[in-house]
Amino acid sequence: MRKMNKTCRKHLGITLSLFLAISVLVPGFLILSVPSLGHAQSLGDLFLKGITKALEEGLKETEESTEEHKRTIKRQQRIAEERNRKKRWRKQQIEKARRRERERQQRIAEEGNRKERWRQQQIEKARRRERERQQRIAEERNRKKRWRKQQIEEARRRERERQQRIAQERYKRTGSLPPCPGSPARDRHVKQNWMNCVGTFSSSGGDKYVGEFRDGVEDGQGTFTYANGRVLEGVWKFGKFHYAKKALSPIRSQKRLAERSRRNKEERLARLEERLKKRRERLALKRKELELKREEARLNRIEKELKQRRPRVTRRTSPAVQDDWRSSGYGF
Numbered sequence: 001m002r003k004m005n006k007t008c009r010k011h012l013g014i015t016l017s018l019f020l021a022i023s024v025l026v027p028g029f030l031i032l033s034v035p036s037l038g039h040a041q042s043l044g045d046l047f048l049k050g051i052t053k054a055l056e057e058g059l060k061e062t063e064e065s066t067e068e069h070k071r072t073i074k075r076q077q078r079i080a081e082e083r084n085r086k087k088r089w090r091k092q093q094i095e096k097a098r099r100r101e102r103e104r105q106q107r108i109a110e111e112g113n114r115k116e117r118w119r120q121q122q123i124e125k126a127r128r129r130e131r132e133r134q135q136r137i138a139e140e141r142n143r144k145k146r147w148r149k150q151q152i153e154e155a156r157r158r159e160r161e162r163q164q165r166i167a168q169e170r171y172k173r174t175g176s177l178p179p180c181p182g183s184p185a186r187d188r189h190v191k192q193n194w195m196n197c198v199g200t201f202s203s204s205g206g207d208k209y210v211g212e213f214r215d216g217v218e219d220g221q222g223t224f225t226y227a228n229g230r231v232l233e234g235v236w237k238f239g240k241f242h243y244a245k246k247a248l249s250p251i252r253s254q255k256r257l258a259e260r261s262r263r264n265k266e267e268r269l270a271r272l273e274e275r276l277k278k279r280r281e282r283l284a285l286k287r288k289e290l291e292l293k294r295e296e297a298r299l300n301r302i303e304k305e306l307k308q309r310r311p312r313v314t315r316r317t318s319p320a321v322q323d324d325w326r327s328s329g330y331g332f
Helices: 002-032 037-174 250-309 319-327
Strands: 197-202 208-214 217-225 231-237 240-244
Antiparallel strands (some): 197 208, 231 240
C-alpha cells in the first residue's frame, strides 16, 4: 500500500501539468477562431505565455515532486537502514544474551560437575580410609591371632621340652620311658600328643604298634604287627622302620649308657689336654721370639753406639797401588 502511494505521488505532478495545459489550449483555440488579427496575436502571445508558464510550473512541480520523491526514498532508506541496524543490534543483543546464558549454563554445569567430582573424590577417600581401617583392624586381629597361636605353640613346645627332659632323666635313672597318656589308643589325634613315651596304638585296619613314641610318631624300639600276622621288631625313625634289633634289658642298657658317658668324658678330657699342651707350646714359642727380638734390638743399639764412638781413619795409598787400581778396570 505504501509503494502504491509512492507511485501516485510520483506521477501526480505530471498529470496536473497536462491538465493545466489542456485547460489553457482549449480557450486558446477558441480565441484563435476570432476574426480580428491584432486581438488574435495578443491572445496567441498570451496563450504561448500561458503554455510556457504552465509547462514551467509543471516541470517545476515535476522536479519538486521528483526531489520530494528522492528525499522520501532517502528518508525511507534511512529509516529502513535504521530499522535494519536496530534489528541487527537486537539480534546481536539476543545472540549475546544467548551466548551469556549458554556460558552461564556451562559454568553452572562445570560447577556442578566439579562439585560432583569433589563429592565423588571425598566418597572415594572416605571409602579408601574405611578400607584401610578395616585392613588395619584385620591385620591387628590376625597379628593377635598369630601371637596367641605362637604363645600357645611356645607353651606347647616348652611343655614338650619339659616332658622330654623329665623322660630323659627318668630314662637315665631307670633305662625305661614313661607310659603314653591314653594308651592304648585308636585315635590319631591322641597319638600326635605322645612325646618320649611307650604306648600302644591300633589302627582301624587291624594293625598294631607297641613301642616308643617321639613327637607323635613311632621312634625308637618297637614292634609292629600287621593284620595278616606279619611282625616287624626293631628300631623305628620318624614313623618308619629303620632296621631290625631286639630290645635290651634296662640293666644292660643302663650299663652301656654309663660306659658310653665315661668314654665320652675321657675323650673330652684328652682333647682338652691336647689343646692345652698346644697352647702352652705356642706361648713358649712366642716368649722365645720376644726374647730374640729384644736381644737383637739390644745388639743393634750397642753396634750403633760403637759406630758413633769409633774415630774415622783415612789411609793413604802409594801411587803404584793407585795405578794398579785404575788399570784393573774398576775405576771411574
